[in-house]
Amino acid sequence: MFTGIIEALGKIHSFSTSGSNKTFWISSPLSSGFRVDQSVSHSGVCLTVEEVRDDRHRVTAIQETLDKTTLNTWTEGGLVNLERCLQQGGRLDGHIVQGHVDTTGVCTGYQDMKGSWEYRIRFSPSFAPLVIEKGSISLNGISLTIFDVDVDAFSVAIIPYTYTHTTMQDLRPGDPVNLEFDMIGKYVQRQASLHVAAASRA
Missing domain, CATH: 2.40.30.20 (Elongation Factor Tu (Ef-tu); domain 3)
Structure with missing residues (x-):
């Protein structure tokens, strides 16, 4: 669950394709603090952190996500909006956002x-x-x-x-x-x- 209040900008460092999936390495001020299996909103898309290396983290989008979002248009050097999930007891400054793009x-x-x-x-x-x-x-x-x-x-x-x-x-x-x-x-x-x-x- 997210609030739509962006915490940081991430930069797409690189991406690759495997079958119908697309994997992105993204660098940001938040990445070093991420943990594997953490859910993070990437420009409105909830993606799971798969790996963390220094100031970069890796996420993968499956075909369903690629079909319904703008991820297929992402390129190296492009910027993405990052938000970690809402903490229990935290303030809801925006509105209830699931990270499931319609x-x-x-x-x-x-x-x-x-x-x-x-x-x-x-x-x-x-x-x-x-x-x-x-x-x-x-x-x-x-x-x-x-x-x-x-x-x-x-x-x-x-x-x-x-x-x-x-x-x-x-x-x-x-x-x-x-x-x-x-x-x-x-x-x-x-x-x-x-x-x-x-x-x-x-």
Whole structure:
């Protein structure tokens, strides 16, 4: 379980492919403190630490993860947002994030507001019921507030600290993003769909 509050940036040192899997070596200020089997959010994707060497750690993504996230676009030298799992008794500064990416979206707009930055994100309209004005979303692992909602797009605004300390500084139109919608919203949608299905059978 995560909160969407990024702790550090990691740099992709190298990657390799074995069968349908992809393995990444990532260097970061946090890596030396990781332990094998620890769950860490990598730009919104929960991955298990497999090995630690000095300031680097190794993770592997299977085909299911590669199909549903942006990991296939990661390249050597690229940056990723890192967050360790929530500690019991810790503060929930963002919102409840599982690290289970629902889908990918695309950045379609970027605007420097001279003190903040705004991004427009397009997504599949099939997820529209989960996107609400002033609701929460995990975008590349970052807990953000949604505004200017449309059936297939929304906007987010970034403060200077978030811009400087996350990969938002590199996000530009055309870039893909990992999206995880609010977990509570997903449960509400599921419950509503079950009621509709039950009513149709009655």
